Amino acid sequence: MILVLDVGNTNIVLGIYQEKKLLVEWRLSTDYKRTADEYAIQVTQLFYQSGVDMKSIEGVIISSVVPNIMYSLEHMIRKYFNTTPIIVGPGVKTGINIKYDNPKEVGADRIVNAVAAYDTYKKALIIIDFGTATTFCAIAKNGDYLGGTICPGIKISSEALFERAAKLPRVELVKPDTVICKNTIASMQAGIIYGYIGQVDYIVDKMKKEMQAKGEEVPIVVATGGLAKLIAKDSNTIDKVEPFLTLDGLRIIYQKNIE
Structure with a gap:
């Protein structure tokens, strides 16, 4: 084990x-x-x-x-x-060719996610990790790590709203049924969650266009992280939710480095 x-x-x-x-x-x-x-x-x-x-x-x-x-x-x-x-870092075998300006800048979690997702799907991918920060990573059909985008995580955005607006309370991250809400808490929840869904879909659409413009196939969009299921339910772009993607990637990298 x-x-x-x-x-x-x-x-x-x-x-x-x-x-x-x-x-x-x-x-x-x-x-x-x-x-x-x-x-x-x-x-x-x-x-x-x-x-x-x-x-x-x-x-x-x-x-x-x-x-x-x-x-x-x-x-x-x-x-x-x-x-x-x-x-996981420089000198560790991952099987991923990183096309970043400085490969050392890429977070270890992003590399691990890429290893796991490509091992599973063997196709072009966009990987979204909903953590403290939300990361979007583009993976080519040959497995190259092309780059990506980093955004404030949904919890960071929620806390910033509470801390900077004196009359607004801290709210639970629960999705209301509508965006036209009739109380402050529901209004904040709708703005945070539906706004974040819109951000995710916009960024993914832009990444898909950029990847296809460079000759890539239509990528599969894979989400992971604590809030992946919440966002994926209403997202138009997320295809798969893989809750243990990072752990699976670590297992795969471990095997690559002991063989």
Whole structure:
């Protein structure tokens, strides 16, 4: 079995794979102030509650967009799992040719998503990851990473509205049935969610046109991340929702680097 960790700005998502099967998935809050031992206490408890023996973990792989948390996590893995983790970054085999001006600027999570999506579909793709930031990534039909777009995440947009407008409350991210709403909370929810759906569809349409103008086939649009299902229900452009895309990508990259 292997342990995979996707370290985001808000959450750390952990998964255990036995070959290609995801056995269990957990989420922890990202906190760079925690020590290796503090993370170990949390992780040990998760293993215990799930009935998984930590000694059964043969290897670990991590992707991270939070550099200042990595010392604690790497130290925790070495101390409590007695192994050195693979860190997704320069020098790690991914099978993806990155066509960025500076390939080192591409977030590890975006590369991992591209690996998983292309492994599944083997076609041109647009990948949308609804995280703290929302990322749009264009993948060519030959698997090249062409580039993409980064937007403020839906939660960031919601918090900004609450913090900067004195009379507006913090609202739950629930989609109203209509956009003509009769109270402030529903009006804010409609604006945030339907506005975000419109943004997603507009960006995807533009990316499709740019890709096809360069000779690419019509791409499949794949969404992942915590709010993917909420947005996909009313989106005109999202074809597939893959909730475990990043974890699957980590599993695939791990196998590429031990073979």
